[in-house]
Amino acid sequence: MTKTCVLLVDDEELNLEILVEYFDGEEPFSLQAADSGEAAWELLQNPENNFKLILLDRMMPGLDGIGLLRRIKGDPRLAGIPVIMQTAANSPEQIREGLEAGAYYYLTKPYRRDSLLAIVHAALSDANARNALSQQLHQHINSLQFLEKAEFTIRSVEDAGQLASFIAHACPNPEAVVMGISELLINGVEHGNLGLTYAEKSQLKQEDRWHEEVLRRAAMPENASKSVRLSYHRDGDSISLRIADQGCGFDWRNYLQIDPERAFDPNGRGIALARMLSFSNLTYEGCGNIAIATISRRTEDTPGGQS
Known part of the structure; x- marks a missing residue:
């Protein structure tokens, strides 16, 4: 081993x-x-x-x-x-x-020892997911830079990773944007369509049962037909991503900034990090079940680009 x-x-x-x-x-x-x-x-x-x-x-x-x-x-x-x-x-x-x-x-x-080990396993799991996304990036062709408009539908967390890697290649600096896109898509699946609350995810991450519970909820009859829809639109100097789920929404305003009170939880920073590192702007519409992410195509405004 x-x-x-x-x-x-x-x-x-x-x-x-x-x-x-x-x-x-x-x-x-x-x-x-x-x-x-x-x-x-x-x-x-x-x-x-x-x-x-x-x-x-x-x-x-x-x-x-x-x-x-x-x-x-x-x-x-x-x-x-x-x-x-x-x-x-x-x-x-x-x-x-x-x-x-x-x-x-x-x-x-x-x-306590159990708290430490839970956080360690959660951190390694997140790192493995990031590495897998980075590897998937190189499987797609550069011609996606010419994409102007597109609509995509996904249903699972696994779908989210594949679509994020694909869409990232239609954006400048794909290494920077792939994690943000993945974060929004996974949120749409787990929190939106499957109704997993923040507190439930924290507990499941501590117990290393998050993926198991996501699969269980996805198999429930009431969730079988639910999907997350991503709309891609390139216009001039910017790219707009509209990601909509079929959930009840959430109070997104509490998650756009890194909150020190959530620093000790194994989750809860993804949206803030996506806004900071992946997108030029991130906001929500409706009840919070529609995320609107903007990505600048100008190098100096791109996360990870030259200033």
Whole structure:
């Protein structure tokens, strides 16, 4: 069985010992530890190390957690590694700073072993999904850049990933937009058509039962005919995506910004990250069951483009 390499970074030896103990007997993890940001950066620069996840202490002398996180996200070779930030602080400003620097998850010390492992598995699952989408991107032809108008209908989470990869090739900087498109399509399926609430998804992610529950609900007779519709329209310097589901909608205004209060949940950041990293603009219509995403075709306005 291939080992999943995890880098533990903490300046307190006792904390590192506790983390190692938490992972004891949990397959298939292989651990490396660093007692400073500088030591961790040296390990990350070694191409022989293939870390799949980083558990990072925020408060350290010298190169602290935020500084190291920014280095990681600024390195194309490392940027895709999910980082779980550990902190003893609960300041909303500090939490927001970490999330905006690229931390997808937060853990507040002290925390329980089961909480840590649930977040670790959720982070790895999300990273695997992102990697799969990136690989699918290269399966489509460049001629999609000439697409002007199109309508698509999907029904499953698997459909969402395939369609997101396809549509991304009709947009500038597909690597940046694919995750945002996927996020909106999956939300339409799980939260919209299947009625999965935020609290239910959080619990299911903690228990690693999310995909199982999505499949169960999709097989229910009342959901069999439900679909999510994506409309693509290219006009001048922008591309507009209209994604509509058949659900009851939600209060989308609470999710356009990264909320520090949700930093400790295994879900709840996707829409805000999509708005920040994938789209020029994102808003909702109706009861919240219609998402309107705008993508600029001008390089300087494109996520990941030159400014």
